[in-house]
Amino acid sequence: MLLELVDNALVNTAANKSLMSARQNAYNQVQSIPFPTSKDEDWRQISLKPLTSNNFVAAKSGDVTSIDIKNYILKEADASHIVIVNGFYRDDLSNVSGLPEGCFVGKLGDAPAHVVEAFEKHYSNVATYKSDAFVPFNTAMVRETVIVYIPKELKVEAPLQILYATDANENIFSNARTFIFAERHSDMTIVEDFVGKEESIYFMNAVTETVLSDESHVTHIKVQRESTKATHISRTASLLARGSNYNAYTISLGAALFRNEPMALVDSENAHATLDGLVIVNGNQVSDTHSIMDHLKENCTSHQLHKVIASGKGKSVFNGKIFVRKDSQLIDSFQENRNLLLSEKAEVFTKPQLEIFADDVKCSHGATIGQLSEDEMFYLQSRGLSKTTAQQLLTYGFALDVIENLPVASLREKLSHDVAELTTDSDVEVTYLES
Amino acid sequence: MLKIIDLHATVEGEKILKGINLEINKGEVHAIMGPNGSGKSTLAKIVAGHPAYEVTGGQILFEGEDILEMDPDERARMGIFLAFQYPVEVPGVSNSMLIRQAVNAVRSERGIDELDPLEFEDFIEEKLKLVEMDDKFLDRSVNEGFSGGEKKRNEILQLASMEPRLALMDETDSGLDIDALRIVSDAVNKIRNSENAFMLVTHYQRILNYITPDKVHVLINGRIVKSGGKELALQLEEKGYDWLMKDQLVNGEA
Ligand SMILES: Nc1ncnc2c1ncn2[C@@H]1O[C@H](COP(=O)(O)OP(=O)(O)OP(=O)(O)O)[C@@H](O)[C@H]1O
Ligand SMILES: [Mg+2]
Numbered sequence A: 001m002l003l004e005l006v007d008n009a010l011v012n013t014a015a016n017k018s019l020m021s022a023r024q025n026a027y028n029q030v031q032s033i034p035f036p037t038s039k040d041e042d043w044r045q046i047s048l049k050p051l052t053s054n055n056f057v058a059a060k061s062g063d064v065t066s067i068d069i070k071n072y073i074l075k076e077a078d079a080s081h082i083v084i085v086n087g088f089y090r091d092d093l094s095n096v097s098g099l100p101e102g103c104f105v106g107k108l109g110d111a112p113a114h115v116v117e118a119f120e121k122h123y124s125n126v127a128t129y130k131s132d133a134f135v136p137f138n139t140a141m142v143r144e145t146v147i148v149y150i151p152k153e154l155k156v157e158a159p160l161q162i163l164y165a166t167d168a169n170e171n172i173f174s175n176a177r178t179f180i181f182a183e184r185h186s187d188m189t190i191v192e193d194f195v196g197k198e199e200s201i202y203f204m205n206a207v208t209e210t211v212l213s214d215e216s217h218v219t220h221i222k223v224q225r226e227s228t229k230a231t232h233i234s235r236t237a238s239l240l241a242r243g244s245n246y247n248a249y250t251i252s253l254g255a256a257l258f259r260n261e262p263m264a265l266v267d268s269e270n271a272h273a274t275l276d277g278l279v280i281v282n283g284n285q286v287s288d289t290h291s292i293m294d295h296l297k298e299n300c301t302s303h304q305l306h307k308v309i310a311s312g313k314g315k316s317v318f319n320g321k322i323f324v325r326k327d328s329q330l331i332d333s334f335q336e337n338r339n340l341l342l343s344e345k346a347e348v349f350t351k352p353q354l355e356i357f358a359d360d361v362k363c364s365h366g367a368t369i370g371q372l373s374e375d376e377m378f379y380l381q382s383r384g385l386s387k388t389t390a391q392q393l394l395t396y397g398f399a400l401d402v403i404e405n406l407p408v409a410s411l412r413e414k415l416s417h418d419v420a421e422l423t424t425d426s427d428v429e430v431t432y433l434e435s
Numbered sequence B: 001m002l003k004i005i006d007l008h009a010t011v012e013g014e015k016i017l018k019g020i021n022l023e024i025n026k027g028e029v030h031a032i033m034g035p036n037g038s039g040k041s042t043l044a045k046i047v048a049g050h051p052a053y054e055v056t057g058g059q060i061l062f063e064g065e066d067i068l069e070m071d072p073d074e075r076a077r078m079g080i081f082l083a084f085q086y087p088v089e090v091p092g093v094s095n096s097m098l099i100r101q102a103v104n105a106v107r108s109e110r111g112i113d114e115l116d117p118l119e120f121e122d123f124i125e126e127k128l129k130l131v132e133m134d135d136k137f138l139d140r141s142v143n144e145g146f147s148g149g150e151k152k153r154n155e156i157l158q159l160a161s162m163e164p165r166l167a168l169m170d171e172t173d174s175g176l177d178i179d180a181l182r183i184v185s186d187a188v189n190k191i192r193n194s195e196n197a198f199m200l201v202t203h204y205q206r207i208l209n210y211i212t213p214d215k216v217h218v219l220i221n222g223r224i225v226k227s228g229g230k231e232l233a234l235q236l237e238e239k240g241y242d243w244l245m246k247d248q249l250v251n252g253e254a
Helices: A017-032 A113-122 A134-141 A374-381 A387-403 A409-422 B040-048 B072-078 B095-109 B117-130 B148-162 B178-191 B206-210 B231-239 B242-253
Strands: A081-085 A104-106 A145-150 A160-166 A172-182 A187-196 A203-212 A217-225 A231-240 A245-252 A257-266 A272-281 A286-295 A301-310 A315-324 A331-341 A347-356 A361-370 B002-011 B014-024 B029-033 B054-062 B080-083 B090-094 B166-170 B197-201 B215-220 B223-228
Touching: A017 A134, A113 A145, A113 A172, A113 A203, A134 A172, A134 A203, A134 A231, A145 A160, A145 A187, A160 A172, A160 A203, A172 A187, A172 A217, A187 A203, A203 A217, A203 A245, A217 A231, A217 A257, A217 A409, A231 A245, A231 A272, A245 A257, A245 A387, A257 A272, A272 A286, A272 A315, A272 A387, A286 A301, A286 A331, A301 A315, A301 A347, A301 A387, A315 A331, A315 A361, A331 A347, A331 A387, A347 A361, A374 A387, A374 B072, A374 B090, A387 A409, A387 B090, A387 B095, B002 B040, B014 B040, B014 B054, B014 B223, B029 B040, B029 B231, B040 B054, B040 B072, B040 B080, B040 B166, B040 B197, B072 B080, B072 B095, B080 B148, B090 B095, B095 B117, B095 B148, B117 B148, B117 B178, B148 B166, B148 B178, B166 B178, B178 B206, B215 B231, B215 B242, B223 B231
Parallel strands: A081 A160, A145 A172, A160 A187, A172 A203, A187 A217, A203 A231, A217 A245, A231 A257, A245 A272, A257 A286, A272 A301, A286 A315, A301 A331, A315 A347, A331 A361, B029 B197, B029 B215, B080 B166, B166 B197
Antiparallel strands: A104 A145, B002 B014, B002 B054, B215 B223
16 A cells, blocks of 8 residues: 555655665665555554555645644744644744754754754664554655754753644645654653644654653653544654653544554663553544553663543554563563543453563553443532533543643643543443442 | 431342431431441432432432432432542542532522632632631542541531532541541531531441431431430440340341
């Protein structure tokens, strides 16, 4: 399928020589790596039919025809946002005037030499997913990579929002690519936000690479609120240097079918990675998260709380791999997958997968699948709250420990609202856990 | 106000209540005492509408209306309030959010304007004073990490806020220290008036020194085996339940 869409003419439009060779390489990989089928262990529980049965075409323009971009811009990112529509970079809709000097956010062609250097060194070397054609497809075909460069010892106060919007009248596919480089002791919050025209069918293939230098802090929030008919495939890979702190929160509410593959390569001592997630599936939505937390050096900590709310006929798959390599002693790693099933027809699959080769480590992991508690429901109803309101509050409460960590107030507010709305559809038939 | 007629109930197939008759009129306070596991909490929860208990016979009338088919929230909006023996922790839901929604639910039922967040602040400040509670408890998740006594006091804060017509207080006194017991009792005495009523489940005479009951009932093995005035509580404190259990056996066999 990717093979049919990959286009050599576009591959050859690179802004720089090393990018050109990365694209050529990727092009070759797309030719040789087979498209996944349900026979592949990692793709067993979902069907990629929405991808193969639609005839996706390349987007012709980045024109906005039906969605209200302004409406999506976070208050805090008023002067720190980039807008990409259908894969086309929209300078005119972007505004990064609020970012401090030295911080670069933009296209490769506009980047200063030291930013280009960091880019050339790491681009495509972080998102190293094995036997995977989606990242190469992205590398070969993406029109523009959004580059985020945070200079050393700078704490950027305003969050940066990168809005990837899809707005077309045809079934288009597009690629989103973000490259984040945090210099020593820098600190920044980045929100990647995926939105689309309501009810429209499209394919979004997103790749983000984050490189953290020593002692840098990056909070990386990915919000997926695509059209409920879209397919969204996403890889977010990060490489952590000594003492760095990477906190990623992946919030997925939209799309008919989505796959997230967060990966943290904790490749130096004293680093910390968080890969938290909140998934809400309703109707016939299918969610698949395959994550990798890889500890390669000593003295590191990691945290992964993956929460799922499944209602209607929604389906969620979670496969969380944790590796602790041979020489990485004194690792403290936490993983928990909690699933709230709000209907009898919703399905949840969970598979924590620990591979530990070091002996002095602390790894805790757990998975729970449950319904709303009857006692909690009764307590709230005995306070006069209707059944619907009680359900809403409890579901919101369930989602809260992911949402409350997001350091952007307007986003927290927006998401809590969305959570309440998504979980009170009339087709939600709630069953309770007997106490 | 509340009339319970020959109430039978089971939980998971097991008979817990075996023919309860009880009438509480407005303005009255009734104490329910009895050994562990006798069915006191079950009675309170059934009046409040807990779905786990199945009523297999009898009636519960509230203000003359049969409430057995009503959901717990409907009953609450009609003015029935249960202060839980074991208040439930609700992670992620703030106490103030819950209490505001609760207050507005009963207000709208009563045809009174709902309180907006600012008005609620003034409203709740009064109630906090009444139970001498710090306002920091408002921002915390409902009961989460509260000490035993704090949970109980939070129940009374909710009671005071919802201004019920019938308050069922299930062992509110257990877990309260001496000062807290006095504060909570004072609050109840202030709330108490000729239009509302209280059913107070307790194991101890202590709280009844503060809140004088009009009637005391002894519930043993799913039945009210003895009713009397406040002096009955003193008698129980002295003699325990043994003498009544014997009676009950005789009755049971007769
Ligand atoms: N949900 C339930 N499932 C199974 N058994 C129950 C349930 N609720 C109550 N019971 C049983 O019913 C009986 C009465 O319980 P209840 O809680 O009403 O007693 P109580 O009089 O309030 O006791 P205590 O003084 O200890 O609070 C007990 O034997 C208890 O184990
Ligand atoms: Mg009890």
